[in-house]
Amino acid sequence: MAEPGSLLQTAVVFLLAAVLIVPLAKRLQLGAVLGYLLAGVLIGPAALRLVDDPQSVSHISELGVVLLLFIIGLELSPRRLWVMRKSVFGVGMAQVLLTGLVIGAVAMFGFAQPLKTALVLGLGLALSSTAFGLQLLAERKELTSPHGRLAFAILLFQDIAAIPLIALVPLLSSTGTAPDAGSDLGQLFKVLGSIGLVVIGGRYLLRPVFRIVAKTGLREVSTATALLVVIGTAWLMELAGISMALGAFLAGLLLADSEYRHELESQIEPFKGLLLGLFFISVGMTADIRLLFAQPVLVLGLTALLILLKLPLLVLLGRLPGGLGAHSALRLGVVLAAGGEFAFVVFQMAREQGLFEPRLHSLLVLVITLSMAVTPLLVLLVARLCKVKEQPREVPAEYREIDSDAPRVVIAGMGRMGQMVARVLRAQRVPFIALDTEVDTIELSRSLGRMPIFYGDPLRPEILHAAKTEQAEYFIVATDDPEISLKTTELVRRLYPHLKVIARARNRQHVHHLLDAGALPIRETFHSSLEMSRQVLLGLGLDEAQANQRIKRFQRHDEEVLEAQHRVYNDKAAVLQTAREARTELETLFDADSSEAPPQA
Template identity: 70%
Template sequence: MPHEGSLLQAAVVFLFAAVLAVPLAKRLQLGSVLGYLFAGVIIGPSVLGLIGNPESVSHISELGVVLLLFIIGLELSPKRLWVMRKAVFGVGMLQVLLCGVVIGGIALLAFDQPLNTAIVLGLGLALSSTAFGLQSLAERKELNSPHGRTAFAILLFQDIAAIPLIALVPVLAGANQDLAPGASLTHALEVVGSIAIVVIGGRYLLRPVFRIVARTKIQEVSTATALLVVIGTAWLMELVGVSMALGAFLAGLLLADSEYRHELEAQIEPFKGLLLGLFFISVGMGANLSLLLSAPVTVLGLTLLLIALKLPLLMFIGRMAAGLERQSAFQLGLVLAAGGEFAFVVFKLGSSNGLFEPRVYDILVLTITLSMAMTPLLFMAVARWIKPRPKAASPVPEEYSEIHSDNPRVVIAGMGRMGQIVARILRAQQIPFVALDMSVETIEFTRSFGNVPVFYGDPLRPEILRAARVQDAEFFVIATDDPDTNIKTAELVRKLYPHMKIIARARNRQHVHRLIDVGAHAVRETFHSSLEMGRQTLLGLGLSESQAQARIQRFKCHDEAVLAEQHKVYDDAAKVLQTAREARKELEQLFETDRLEEQAALKP
């Protein structure tokens, strides 16, 4: 039983290291990928030596990459790619090729690497970290900024480009091998035949199979089928000497427009997350930390060289190809300057195929890891230098920005879900109103339903409020989905128009208290829908319509009374908690009293 014991021990070590290291890395704003890498370094031979043989888990961990590429294939629907075709295949391709040529050329000329190795080095280091890039943009709420959209398009193309690159590595590695022309032709036919089997089978067999499995309504069979498709196509590709990842990607791509896409993604996602984490842990375990002591200048120098090469190239691409301003182009460079997770996959494959010497591979792994670790540090370092600028005047159609209003009785700020419903009610009642929004897409969508008086404008600008003739209105409805914007807008409107009646959207109870402080009537965005859900649940549990309605009304009145009481002490967390506990007991007693009264009324 020693093998079973060692396997269980390894599983415990991996899970324990991940549970400790990943949350810590996220807390330090370093990202989950670095957390996994650091966990692997700690438990690997270089530090604690809890896992003596990193290669023992490499084959299992590679399944994480296979599942990741299947998910990427699922998400790359042809319709989505067509909409983003210019940014993805224009800017994205330019970035990969330009960075690949420059980095590969330096590897060839300055570091005297063979041509095939230089190609893999250049294209591998041209890739950036999707996990790091999207995470850093999301944390800074910059996904919809100009550089955020450009970064997303480039990362999307990099994910696509990684597939042929992974498939190309064994071919480039075979350039040094003396293969007979007949053998090469046979191998090429095997590859083409396997891809044809995957494409034809995926198009004509997979959907009927999933339809049959779905009818069984057995979750574990559906999950097993999804794993069979992914691992089966990966295995078929490996049989003919092509990367497993290519087969998984093709399978995902063929199912991208399938009605089972979301179900497949949900079933594969947990396995993908765990196995991909295991892959990064195995990479960290294989990291040769002794190089930091024996050759610190080489490792640190190459890390700085990678960032120093990619950052200006990305800025150039952002300025010339994407039309970004200087500051946005610099932020684009910061997001994408580091190496990426696919580089680990490419270089590990290249090392196993003899393209890199072990020392070169170790240096590359450390270089990419350090460049990824430097990314959040670079953001922190330049945070004070890069200050948010007011948004430049985007190409807003003139008819959207010129506000025409004839004595509106209501002004609505924000035409999202809540704002649109308010506008529809007012329009049905033929009550004149004016709506403001900062999204051109939202304005276009709203105006497509008819001549809706919605205009482009920031409600935090006094001149916009004057143009909307707020002074003539009776109500100002604040319906944006940003709590801070709602509070600032309410403060400004109250300051400029003291007698205005303000109705504002509130995110939570604390938000309600702050809106009340500035004289607005706060409406909790999920409160009334939650009450209706509770009423429907009570009806389903056997209560009569009148009983359910009475319970909900009792809860509503009690909660509003508690909220008003908590407003007096909302800045004291201990008193708020005490009030909530007392209110819970009081509500239980009220419900019990109602129940007893109903029982008494039923008795003859």
């Protein structure tokens, strides 16, 4: 047993490595998973040797995987799966089976691996990183794009497929020359009984228990109950001889539609994140980085082989059953071509069960880590190539042909703010023309009524001319991109100096730039924030007149401060000084209001 001092030292080393390396990896857009793996490599036996025994934390770190699968179960409500059934169980299942078959065949016939090892290897490498892939898509704002939605569906099925795969590993590792039918039948009943106990308990016991615990109002008891459910079902499954993760997943699935789902998720999430990070660090510690220096051709060649095997299959599935365009399918393939975190879980179990030799396991961990490391670079490369070559979606002729009477107002951008302005103008029968570069947005806006909305980039002078901008009185810049908004304002003011330009402003700095360009900036969240504040004041006891007076005073004061800051906004010290003086002045004004008319009780 380790000494208390060594345990504390190990904990300090792990936490210090995570605190230093993971933020750096995220800043470099490599993702938290890769940061944890890199931290494990650095502190492990292959590098600095700050922790010599990776197995010393393996049992605790496995709880991270258990909690992860519980969270996945919570998110997989049957209703949600049914809505996405075609993408999840169609394309997702095809991807896992086809990719697993191809990689398994290459492992078996190309590298002479046994059938069981090749099966686990193929299916494990068919899985991609959910955390890594979704993070990349979110950072690039592509989660709602066609390839982003399909990637989410595929990752969802992979998360589901990981459960039986984790349960399959111990079954494949069982050895024996003459199987005992009675023993096998007893084990089967044991497994079925355990699953039945979890299902029945989850349906009839968990909700009443959580209801009783919730009435106590003690958050720590509620958290302890959530952990008891997860770890208890995992322990029960382990007693039955199957995966702990399967029990946690079933518990989550049974509570997916309960009223306590979000509360459970918020209570488990911190433990899951910390323990899962510990798991990835322990995996990184087992990665033999010396292999990369000893056999660089082999390691880099296997990394390239993994990506080259998965990428064409993902592109093919994205094109045919997924219905994506060529470039969208390529983006899908690049995001999902690397290995994933569940492969670490599966391969760690395979090593412990004797299916993988230690050297094979180290090689696979290193290959998956490298494949994840190069993925952000490949995503950037493909995005740049697609930006040059990709043709936009075919725009119907009626969207391109700008045909309208002379407008009094031209709107650039038909997002949330543009649509609101258009609806008001239409209600007042004010003639206007709206421009947008998203076909889907134009279709949606036109479906709400026959509005004069056309396809066109307001940064092109010929489009502005076709929209008869010179005959308008107002030009509304409602685009959500600050840079495009500023460029549009500058172009319109240069070509049509008589026009009054009203522009959507993202923040105070954007306001200053728009003022310089000659536009009237409207802060997109300012007025809604004032209304929220007014409602709070009313709820806290002020009457209507008092609340309105305070809000108007704040608004007037803030606008005066903004005007003063505009004169010095390039001088950071002057802006900070102005903000400090304004805060003091505002407090004085509100104190005066309070002394004149105290809030009602």
